[in-house]
Amino acid sequence: MQEDTRRLLQECNSGCKMAINSMQQIQDYVTDEGLATLIRESTERHEKLEAESTKLLEENGEYEKEPGVMASAMSWLSTEMKMLVKRSDTEVAKIMMDGCNMGIQSIVEKSHEYANASEESKKLAERLVKEEEQFMRDLKEYL
Numbered sequence: 001m002q003e004d005t006r007r008l009l010q011e012c013n014s015g016c017k018m019a020i021n022s023m024q025q026i027q028d029y030v031t032d033e034g035l036a037t038l039i040r041e042s043t044e045r046h047e048k049l050e051a052e053s054t055k056l057l058e059e060n061g062e063y064e065k066e067p068g069v070m071a072s073a074m075s076w077l078s079t080e081m082k083m084l085v086k087r088s089d090t091e092v093a094k095i096m097m098d099g100c101n102m103g104i105q106s107i108v109e110k111s112h113e114y115a116n117a118s119e120e121s122k123k124l125a126e127r128l129v130k131e132e133e134q135f136m137r138d139l140k141e142y143l
Contacts, residue, residue, distance in 0.1 A: 004114035006062050008121045009053050011110040012128050013064050015103050016050035019043075019132075022075060022099050032089045035142050039096070042135045049128050056120065075099075093142035100132040100139075107132075 023043045030036045054064050082095055111117075111125045 002116065002118065004117040005121045006057070006060070008110055008114040008117040008125055009057050009062070010064070011114075012107065012121070012125050013050055013053040013057065015107055015128065016046045016053065017064075018075065019046045019099065019103060020050065023096070026092050026095060029087060030089060030092055032142065035089050035092065035139075038135075038138055039092075042131070042138075045131055049124065049131065053124060056124070089142050093139045097136050097139050100136040104129050104132045 020043055023039050023046070027036065027039060030039065057064060082091060107125050107129050111122060111129075117125075
């Protein structure tokens with residue numbers, strides 16, 4: 001597997017895992033059923049994208065990339081602290097939107113950095129960015 005392709009797929013895979021973990025963590029704080037459904041549905045779409053990136057990596061003898069331990073710990077701690085200070089669906093939406101923004105920035109940056117990646121991996125990255133953008137638009141209703 002070409003190096004740019006491997007790295008872009010690993011970044012997508014790791015980003016999906018971070019998103020899934022964050023959405024699962026925040027789910028317990030949600031009181032609005034519409035918001036809960038929105039988060040569940042986005043989690044499912046991220047799981048499909050994560051599975052697709054895993055499959056593409058494995059087909060080429062590569063492995064998934066786990067999110068960085070420090071980044072995961074900081075994300076978890078940040079979410080817990082914010083929810084302790086202000087527990088509301090609005091705060092949940094803000095946290096999720098911040099996560100989407102970070103995910104979009106990361107994937108777009110890596111897409112440019114790994115410009116020689118395969119078309120298939122670039123399309124996966126584009127779908128992930130579109131998922132994040134749509135999730136952000138949907139979350140605006142809860143601000």
